[in-house]
Amino acid sequence: MGKGKPKKEEKGKDEKSKGETPKGEKPSKPAEVQKKPRIQEIIRLVETNLDGGKKVRVAIRDIKGISFMLSNAIAKKIDFAEKRLGELSEMEMKKLEEIIFNPDKFGIPAWLYNRRKDPATGEDKHIGVSKLDLTKKMDIDAMKKMNSYKGVRHIYKLPVRGQRTRSGSGGKTVGVSKKKQQPAKKKK
Numbered sequence: 001m002g003k004g005k006p007k008k009e010e011k012g013k014d015e016k017s018k019g020e021t022p023k024g025e026k027p028s029k030p031a032e033v034q035k036k037p038r039i040q041e042i043i044r045l046v047e048t049n050l051d052g053g054k055k056v057r058v059a060i061r062d063i064k065g066i067s068f069m070l071s072n073a074i075a076k077k078i079d080f081a082e083k084r085l086g087e088l089s090e091m092e093m094k095k096l097e098e099i100i101f102n103p104d105k106f107g108i109p110a111w112l113y114n115r116r117k118d119p120a121t122g123e124d125k126h127i128g129v130s131k132l133d134l135t136k137k138m139d140i141d142a143m144k145k146m147n148s149y150k151g152v153r154h155i156y157k158l159p160v161r162g163q164r165t166r167s168g169s170g171g172k173t174v175g176v177s178k179k180k181q182q183p184a185k186k187k188k
Contacts, residue, residue, distance in 0.1 A: 039086035045093065046100055047129045052086025056096065059085040065128035066100065070112045074099050077106045100128060 040052040043059075050059045057075035060066055066074075075081035077099060080092050088096070099106050103113065103126050110116060110124040115135065118125060119142075127135055143151030153160045159169055 039084055041086070043085050046097055050085055052084065054085055055082055056085050057081045060100070063100065063128060065114055065132045073108045073112055077108065
């Protein structure tokens with residue numbers, strides 16, 4: 001504690017704290033520089049761009065036609081549901097795509113499908129992405145053609161499912177226009 005040169009042990013501690021390394025030791029890489037597995041940012045799966053940083057069970061909900069419950073059922077059937085979507089191998093991606101397009105082959109219950117008791121065939125099936133839009137348009141056109149109540153409501157662009165039309169129906173505003181007041185005529 002007196003005035004004098006610091007001891008060698010204290011000097012070594014000071015050097016380490018400054019980031020210098022003693023002779024003969026290799027410097028360690030900082031945590032940011034060490035290699036981490038590369039995660040793809042955007043993944044193209046089932047005609048949809050998905051976030052590669054999300055877990056599989058969460059990311060597949062962004063695909064049109066896959067609900068929260070269906071994504072949970074798919075996650076139970078695969079063993080890589082907790083992996084990030086960007087970390088999946090090519091084989092895992094193909095298996096995931098196969099489950100999404102053919103959920104009946106993997107034992108997913110029919111009540112999770114988005115097209116049960118199809119009017120044309122009578123079978124339960126699951127439709128996704130672009131086929132879903134096309135099927136919806138064809139259903140509406142069929143209702144219009146047969147002049148059903150819902151079809152007529154679609155033709156006139158009115159609410160189909162019983163909503164009120166007095167206010168807020170499709171942006172059409174109906175108001176009362178007042179006549180301009182004329183100045184009072186003078187009596188004779």
